[in-house]
Structures are given as structure tokens and as C-alpha cells.
Amino acid sequence: MSREFDIVLMGATSFVGKITARRFAKLLSRQPEAFRLAFAGRSESKLASIIDDLKREFPNVAIPVLKGDSMSEHDMTLIAKRTRVVVSTVGPYDLYGDALVKACAENGTHYCDLTGEPQFIHRMLANYEQIAKDSGACIVHCCGFDSIPSDIGTYFLQKRAQEAGMGQCVDVDMRVKAMKGGFSGGTIASLINIVSDVRRTPSLKKVLFDPYALCPQNKGIKQTYIGKAQSDWVTDQWVAPFVMAPINSKIVMRSAQLLPDLYPDGFRYNEGMLGGKGSKGRRSAKLISAGIKTIVVGAAMAPTRWLLQSFVLPKPGEGPSPAEQEAGFFVVQVHGKTETGHRLSVQVKGDQDPGYGSTSKMLSQAALALAFDLNDDQVGGFWTPASLLGEKLIERLAANAGIECCVLN
Ligand SMILES: NC(=O)c1ccc[n+]([C@@H]2O[C@H](COP(=O)([O-])OP(=O)(O)OC[C@H]3O[C@@H](n4cnc5c(N)ncnc54)[C@H](OP(=O)(O)O)[C@@H]3O)[C@@H](O)[C@H]2O)c1
Incomplete structure (x- = not known):
């Protein structure tokens, strides 16, 4: 997939979005070429102030900003077409999440989020599962503490x-x-x-x-x-x-x-x-x-x-x-x-x-896994963190997110 960005963080202005934005910026400050990142949201001024704060902490990192309202299918489609992966922290997802999942499913863009709302996932499955399978988009909900x-x-x-x-x-x-x-x-x-x-x-x-x-x-x-x-x-x-x-x-x-x-x-x-x-x-x-x-x-x-x-x-x-x-x-x-x-x-x-420190690390690592760890034989559709990313996500979480899995007996 040749696209302008590897990862777009939609909702970089939310409470958990800001923490996730900082996680990504910190990773890029150590390895500026590691991935191509942009932040998206509905308020350019709020996004600009986040970029300013991050610039003070990580002066070598430059992150472009994309304006988009979650309620606009047009805006969400433009964003989905420009990136390989969208990670969303715009919630409640049940209120604001439909257009972005639809745009990703239609445009073969991988997607992950932090929803814990069963009614939202149920609706997304009913509306977009077949579309995601056809386009090759891997959609992975619940990439935080839940679940x-x-x-x-x-x-x-x-x-x-x-x-x-x-x-x-x-x-x-x-x-x-x-x-x-x-x-x-x-x-x-x-x-x-x-x-x-x-x-x-x-x-x-x-x-x-x-x-x-x-x-x-x-x-x-x-x-x-x-x-x-x-x-x-x-x-x-x-x-x-x-x-x-x-x-x-x-x-x-x-x-x-x-x-x-x-x-x-x-x-x-x-x-x-x-x-x-x-x-x-x-x-x-x-x-x-x-x-x-x-x-x-x-x-x-x-x-x-x-x-x-x-x-x-x-x-x-x-x-x-x-x-x-x-x-x-x-x-x-x-x-x-x-x-x-x-x-x-x-x-x-x-x-x-x-909910926030660990969740932002889980979410950012899930997005990176979607961008860089999928095999050619993995197909589109609605997956879960374990069923799509499995052992690779476990390795990423241990190496980069302070999350350890071990056998007790
Ligand atoms: N799974 C987990 O473990 C976990 C942990 C933490 C949070 N979460 C979930 O993550 C979500 C975010 O939580 P939060 O506390 O960070 O939320 P928050 O601070 O209330 O932020 C909500 C975000 O949604 C954006 N937004 C709302 N309407 C929009 C629209 N029409 N277009 C574009 N952006 C829009 C807001 O943008 P503005 O800044 O422009 O208003 C803001 O960035 C919630 O659904 C929460 O349940 C899950």
C-alpha cells in the first residue's frame, strides 16, 4: 500500500489521545524515520497547541495535522485514503465512530481503537464486516485495557x-x-x-x-x-x-x-x-x-x-x-x-x-503492529487483538509497553 502516512491518530486532542500522541512522538524522537505519522481532529487550533507542546519536548519531531470532523463521511474518507492505519481515540465511539470505521473498511485502511461499547462493535460488524473482508482492511476494536x-x-x-x-x-x-x-x-x-x-x-x-x-x-x-x-x-x-x-x-x-x-x-x-x-x-x-x-x-x-x-x-x-x-x-x-x-x-x-498510561502504550503498539507486523496471508475483516496480532503483540508489549505476560505454574 503506497500511502502518504503509516499511521494517523484521529482524536489526538482527547484525554487519552494526547497521551497516545506523546507516546508516538517519543518513539519518533528516537527513530525519526521509523514511521510516517499524522494527527487528526476537528479543531486545528487544539491540534496546533498539542504539536507546539510536543515540539518543546521533542524538537526533532515534525508531525503534520489533518482536519476532519468524525461526523462527516467525506472528511473520514479523505483521512482513510491518506494512511495505511488509523488509530482512533474519538469517543464515545457509539456516538462519533461510525463514519471512520466505514471509511477504513471501504478503503482498505487498517483501523484500531479503544472502544469498550458492545453495541457499537455489534453495529459495525453488521454494517461493515463484509466490506472490510473485500477491501482487505483489518479492523481491531478494544485495543486498550479493555480488552x-x-x-x-x-x-x-x-x-x-x-x-x-x-x-x-x-x-x-x-x-x-x-x-x-x-x-x-x-x-x-x-x-x-x-x-x-x-x-x-x-x-x-x-x-x-x-x-x-x-x-x-x-x-x-x-x-x-x-x-x-x-x-x-x-x-x-x-x-x-x-x-x-x-x-x-x-x-x-x-x-x-x-x-x-x-x-x-x-x-x-x-x-x-x-x-x-x-x-x-x-x-x-x-x-x-x-x-x-x-x-x-x-x-x-x-x-x-x-x-x-x-x-x-x-x-x-x-x-x-x-x-x-x-x-x-x-x-x-x-x-x-x-x-x-x-x-x-x-x-x-x-x-x-x-486506563491511560498503559492503555496508550497498548494502543500505540497495536497501531504499529497493524502497520508493520501483518503477514501477506492475513486477510481483512473484523479481528480481535489476539486473533490478528497474537504473539507479535505480546512481544511488542513486553519490549515497548511495560506489559509482561508470564506463566505462574
Ligand atoms: N479501552 C480502554 O481501556 C479505554 C481507556 C481510555 C479511554 N477509552 C475510551 O476512549 C475514548 C476517549 O476517551 P477520552 O477520555 O480521551 O475522551 P475525551 O477527552 O472526552 O475526548 C473526546 C475526543 O473526541 C473528539 N470528538 C468528539 N466529537 C468529535 C467530532 N465530531 N469530530 C472529531 N472529533 C470529535 C474530541 O475532540 P475535541 O477535542 O475537538 O473536542 C476529543 O478529542 C472514550 O470512548 C473512552 O471510553 C477507553
């Missing part, structure tokens, strides 16, 4: 289990062992938009609650879901619902169906957040569970939603400070049981806060 650790962790577990001669893991339980970090206004806006969408269109509940909603087919295997604080036989601790489980599980399930040689037919997967052992663990799991319920119920009702948005939650453009990002981390463990009863556990660990 790379879950998806890559499960892929890593399956690979290591089979290399060790244990066979395929049929039961997989992902547990968040620890994490520290905050939310941005954009993430809150996306969560609130999901709740509002369901209120407006109750039929969307089917998409949100169906573990196979993003799969090529519903295999009919009953999946379990951790919906409240409960005692966890897998870890012998208390476990609570994990807020990202609904999207992560759907992505892992899609990987399982796109990689039938690696995942068994009756594959089962669930996620939860560990509270700890004993009465302290029980209290902590109940608190997490109650916190999630409060946000979901609060977001569903107009007066409490207004109170949360006005006084409690960050606004669009706001999020954790650089110091909070640096001080953050996450540890996710994935426990598997094979068809023959063998057990294996792996761990995915990130060295910065999950």
Missing part, C-alpha cells in the same frame, strides 16, 4: 498449555488481582451512553448480555457470569464483578471462534475482581460490587446521572494526572483447566495505570 490483557492473557495461556502438552484450556477464569488508576471523562461518557442507549432501545440488552453477541456464531455453550460478590473456588478468595467483564468476555469469545485451532469447542470464560481472603476479602468484594451497582443505577436515572456528572465524575477532557498514571499498575491472572484436567495459570502485568 488486551484479557484477550492476550487467554491467548498466551492457550499457547503455553498446548506447548506444554496439556491440550486446550476449556475452562478459563480471568481474575483482576490488583489495579490502581482512575477514569477519564471520555470513559465515563461512554459508560453513561451505554446505559442511556439501553433505556432508549431496550432490545440492546440482548447484545449487552449475550456472551456471543460479537461472535461469528452462537455456540450455545452456557457461560457463567460473576454478577455479585461470591466465594471463588478458583482462587480460594472472594471475588466481585469486574466492570469490564461484559466487553472483555465478548472479545475473548470472538478470539476463541476466530482461532479454532487454539481454543476448544466448548470454551468457557468468565472474569472477576479479587477482593482477598476471609472476612476482609468478603467486605472488599461486597464494596466493589455495591460501587458498580451504584454507578450503573445512578447513570440510569436522570437526576442522579446529573449529580454524578456534575459533582463526582471527571468531565470530558479530564482524567488521572501524569503522576497518578505513573503510580498506577495492574495485575491480571488467567487460570485455565484443560480438557484432560491439567491446570495452568498465567499473569499479565502492566507498569502504569490501566
Whole structure:
């Protein structure tokens, strides 16, 4: 593909977009010829101020700017035609994302993003999957904390289990062992938009609650879901619902169906957040569970939603400070049981806060992998991080993103 740019970052002005822009600029400052990058957004003045800031920090880096409104199919097509890969941080994607995915699918441009909105991905699959297959565009949603650790962790577990001669893991339980970090206004806006969408269109509940909603087919295997604080036989601790489980599980399930040689037919997967052992663990799991319920119920009702948005939650453009990002981390463990009863556990660990510091590294590495790591025999369509980028993404994350996968036992 001979195009003007290798990567265009659409949404470089968003909270997570600015962090991602800095990641790319830092990489280019070390290796100015490594890739051809441009930033895009709807506001030229905001983009110019980001470029000015980056120029002060990385004087040898020059990044062109492209103006485009996400709601304009014309603008998005012009951008998609100029680059090999688009990476988007314009969200909520369900509100602003359609035209860009359409333009990429139609023009054979690879695409990745940070959406965690099942209803958006479901709509994109229905509208553009065949178009992407025909054009050769590889579309990869969920390239941040949701859902790379879950998806890559499960892929890593399956690979290591089979290399060790244990066979395929049929039961997989992902547990968040620890994490520290905050939310941005954009993430809150996306969560609130999901709740509002369901209120407006109750039929969307089917998409949100169906573990196979993003799969090529519903295999009919009953999946379990951790919906409240409960005692966890897998870890012998208390476990609570994990807020990202609904999207992560759907992505892992899609990987399982796109990689039938690696995942068994009756594959089962669930996620939860560990509270700890004993009465302290029980209290902590109940608190997490109650916190999630409060946000979901609060977001569903107009007066409490207004109170949360006005006084409690960050606004669009706001999020954790650089110091909070640096001080953050996450540890996710994935426990598997094979068809023959063998057990294996792996761990995915990130060295910065999950949602922004680590997510911006995951997203930028996913974009670079799309630009430079695909083989000639990889075809277009809607992929998942693990099913398209697999081992190469794991290597990139370890080398450049402070994200380590290892076998625990
Ligand atoms: N998966 C993960 O782990 C993860 C982590 C972090 C964030 N996210 C997701 O990433 C998205 C961004 O989050 P954020 O906090 O960075 O959001 P944000 O700060 O609120 O930024 C929203 C961005 O969208 C742009 N935008 C809105 N309407 C547009 C339009 N019509 N044309 C062009 N650009 C438009 C805004 O441009 P202006 O600056 O010009 O207003 C801004 O750049 C959210 O959907 C969030 O859920 C996911």
C-alpha cells in the first residue's frame, strides 16, 4: 500500500489521545524515520497547541495535522485514503465512530481503537464486516485495557498449555488481582451512553448480555457470569464483578471462534475482581460490587446521572494526572483447566495505570503492529487483538509497553 502516512491518530486532542500522541512522538524522537505519522481532529487550533507542546519536548519531531470532523463521511474518507492505519481515540465511539470505521473498511485502511461499547462493535460488524473482508482492511476494536490483557492473557495461556502438552484450556477464569488508576471523562461518557442507549432501545440488552453477541456464531455453550460478590473456588478468595467483564468476555469469545485451532469447542470464560481472603476479602468484594451497582443505577436515572456528572465524575477532557498514571499498575491472572484436567495459570502485568498510561502504550503498539507486523496471508475483516496480532503483540508489549505476560505454574 503506497500511502502518504503509516499511521494517523484521529482524536489526538482527547484525554487519552494526547497521551497516545506523546507516546508516538517519543518513539519518533528516537527513530525519526521509523514511521510516517499524522494527527487528526476537528479543531486545528487544539491540534496546533498539542504539536507546539510536543515540539518543546521533542524538537526533532515534525508531525503534520489533518482536519476532519468524525461526523462527516467525506472528511473520514479523505483521512482513510491518506494512511495505511488509523488509530482512533474519538469517543464515545457509539456516538462519533461510525463514519471512520466505514471509511477504513471501504478503503482498505487498517483501523484500531479503544472502544469498550458492545453495541457499537455489534453495529459495525453488521454494517461493515463484509466490506472490510473485500477491501482487505483489518479492523481491531478494544485495543486498550479493555480488552488486551484479557484477550492476550487467554491467548498466551492457550499457547503455553498446548506447548506444554496439556491440550486446550476449556475452562478459563480471568481474575483482576490488583489495579490502581482512575477514569477519564471520555470513559465515563461512554459508560453513561451505554446505559442511556439501553433505556432508549431496550432490545440492546440482548447484545449487552449475550456472551456471543460479537461472535461469528452462537455456540450455545452456557457461560457463567460473576454478577455479585461470591466465594471463588478458583482462587480460594472472594471475588466481585469486574466492570469490564461484559466487553472483555465478548472479545475473548470472538478470539476463541476466530482461532479454532487454539481454543476448544466448548470454551468457557468468565472474569472477576479479587477482593482477598476471609472476612476482609468478603467486605472488599461486597464494596466493589455495591460501587458498580451504584454507578450503573445512578447513570440510569436522570437526576442522579446529573449529580454524578456534575459533582463526582471527571468531565470530558479530564482524567488521572501524569503522576497518578505513573503510580498506577495492574495485575491480571488467567487460570485455565484443560480438557484432560491439567491446570495452568498465567499473569499479565502492566507498569502504569490501566486506563491511560498503559492503555496508550497498548494502543500505540497495536497501531504499529497493524502497520508493520501483518503477514501477506492475513486477510481483512473484523479481528480481535489476539486473533490478528497474537504473539507479535505480546512481544511488542513486553519490549515497548511495560506489559509482561508470564506463566505462574
Ligand atoms: N479501552 C480502554 O481501556 C479505554 C481507556 C481510555 C479511554 N477509552 C475510551 O476512549 C475514548 C476517549 O476517551 P477520552 O477520555 O480521551 O475522551 P475525551 O477527552 O472526552 O475526548 C473526546 C475526543 O473526541 C473528539 N470528538 C468528539 N466529537 C468529535 C467530532 N465530531 N469530530 C472529531 N472529533 C470529535 C474530541 O475532540 P475535541 O477535542 O475537538 O473536542 C476529543 O478529542 C472514550 O470512548 C473512552 O471510553 C477507553
